Amino acid sequence: METVTSDEQMVERALAGDADAFGEIVRRWERRIFALAFGMLGREEEARDATQETFLSAFRNLRGFRGEAKVSSWLHRIAINQCITRQRRAKVRGETALEDEAEGRETGYLAPAHLSPARTAESRQRTEIVRRAVEALPAELRQVVVMKEFEELTFQEIAEALDLPLSTVKSRLYTALRQLQMRLQKVASEV
Amino acid sequence: MKELSETNHCERAQDLVAYLYGEASEPQARSFEHHMAHCSACAAELEAFGHVRASVGAWRAEALGSLTSPALAGAFAPAAQSASAAARKPSALAALREFFALSPLWLRGATAFAALTLCALAVFAAVKLLEEPRFVIVEKVVKQGPTQAEVDAMVKTRVQEQLAARSQREEEASVQPQQAAAPAPVRKPALITASMTGNSGVASRRANVQRRSRPSVSAQESEQIARDLQLIPTRDDDDLPRLIDLMDEAN
Numbered sequence: 001m002e003t004v005t006s007d008e009q010m011v012e013r014a015l016a017g018d019a020d021a022f023g024e025i026v027r028r029w030e031r032r033i034f035a036l037a038f039g040m041l042g043r044e045e046e047a048r049d050a051t052q053e054t055f056l057s058a059f060r061n062l063r064g065f066r067g068e069a070k071v072s073s074w075l076h077r078i079a080i081n082q083c084i085t086r087q088r089r090a091k092v093r094g095e096t097a098l099e100d101e102a103e104g105r106e107t108g109y110l111a112p113a114h115l116s117p118a119r120t121a122e123s124r125q126r127t128e129i130v131r132r133a134v135e136a137l138p139a140e141l142r143q144v145v146v147m148k149e150f151e152e153l154t155f156q157e158i159a160e161a162l163d164l165p166l167s168t169v170k171s172r173l174y175t176a177l178r179q180l181q182m183r184l185q186k187v188a189s190e191v
Numbered sequence: 192m193k194e195l196s197e198t199n200h201c202e203r204a205q206d207l208v209a210y211l212y213g214e215a216s217e218p219q220a221r222s223f224e225h226h227m228a229h230c231s232a233c234a235a236e237l238e239a240f241g242h243v244r245a246s247v248g249a250w251r252a253e254a255l256g257s258l259t260s261p262a263l264a265g266a267f268a269p270a271a272q273s274a275s276a277a278a279r280k281p282s283a284l285a286a287l288r289e290f291f292a293l294s295p296l297w298l299r300g301a302t303a304f305a306a307l308t309l310c311a312l313a314v315f316a317a318v319k320l321l322e323e324p325r326f327v328i329v330e331k332v333v334k335q336g337p338t339q340a341e342v343d344a345m346v347k348t349r350v351q352e353q354l355a356a357r358s359q360r361e362e363e364a365s366v367q368p369q370q371a372a373a374p375a376p377v378r379k380p381a382l383i384t385a386s387m388t389g390n391s392g393v394a395s396r397r398a399n400v401q402r403r404s405r406p407s408v409s410a411q412e413s414e415q416i417a418r419d420l421q422l423i424p425t426r427d428d429d430d431l432p433r434l435i436d437l438m439d440e441a442n
Binding site for chain 1: 205
């Protein structure tokens with residue numbers, strides 16, 4: 001029976017000089033970190049860069065990982081910090097994903113090919129509304145929603161990753177869902 | 192979608208979220224279901240949040256479904272790749288196969304041609320080496336000596352030469368006393384220069400050498416030869432005017 005090496009064991013191997021071990025960690029988590037970054041940033045290119053920066057930062061600080069938290073929590077924390085930093089920089093430069101859209105640039109979303117043009121346009125519009133609503137959330141609420149909805153982490157995992165009490169995670173998620181519901185309701189009434 | 196009021200008046204918001212995401216324990220879930228039967232606000236929120244989740248989930252599925260993951264794993268293990276590549280050295284045949292698979296057609300053709308030419312040259316060289324005798328030098332060195340007739344002829348010729356030389360020497364000895372009065376021709380040494388004039392040591396040495404090589408030359412002849420060679424100073428160096436005197440005269 002094949003035993004699966006844990007992330008923590010892979011880190012130990014990487015620290016011992018096994019150059020393949022960190023590559024394995026990246027393989028395990030890059031998809032989920034990318035999803036998290038995409039949910040936080042809303043742009044594919046930004047998400048890719050943030051994902052890359054996350055793993056680079058983790059690799060550089062591998063010796064700083066003490067094993068007190070899970071590797072996944074550690075990676076999520078780095079990724080969240082990367083995204084927040086990028087958003088701050090973008091805010092300073094006055095850039096948002098919405099500006100990209102106004103300029104006609106691609107923001108990463110492609111509608112399914114099997115839909116008719118009318119359904120595609122409708123689907124795209126609905127998705128865009130949700131994306132804007134999520135993007136409009138404050139960072140501390142958005143990260144909880146993204147970690148829950150995009151990564152399907154448990155409350156406990158989110159609490160560990162963000163170093164927050166479990167109750168805070170639940171209350172933040174509740175607040176985030178309420179705000180999203182309000183925004184979507186408002187847009188629906190306008191349309 | 193039910194409209195929600197700006198604020199929720201129920202204090203079981205956290206239980207609602209846990210129930211919504213299926214993270215409530217069995218007793219908690221049963222308790223919250225019992226609560227919802229009497230709390231319209233929580234029931235309305237549960238339905239509304241369900242719609243929100245569905246919308247966000249649709250965005251996630253559509254957005255991430257069309258995106259490709261960054262595939263960064265390879266970028267973080269370049270050292271591992273090189274190390275593992277070094278560890279698993281491919282066989283010569285595998286390397287050759289890889290080379291032919293990756294190379295363009297012209298390069299493959301040129302390589303094949305070069306390989307064939309090398310093989311042909313190697314075969315040719317091997318054949319030539321096998322055909323030729325190995326000890327050629329020995330064959331050239333070993334020669335047959337002269338025949339008995341040749342040896343006899345050579346001895347006879349040599350004896351005749353010796354006899355002729357002896358008779359010639361006897362004739363010359365009889366003629367020499369008649370020529371004693373005449374000065375012997377002296378060949379001027381090529382290395383003697385004008386700067387050596389007046390050097391009596393060198394001159395005496397020359398005279399000794401000449402005396403040794405020509406013992407029949409008399410004292411008169413030696414003096415004559417020395418005069419001809421300007422080894423004996425005809426004028427004393429003291430007789431030469433001094434440069435300073437000449438300059439005084441000029442002034």
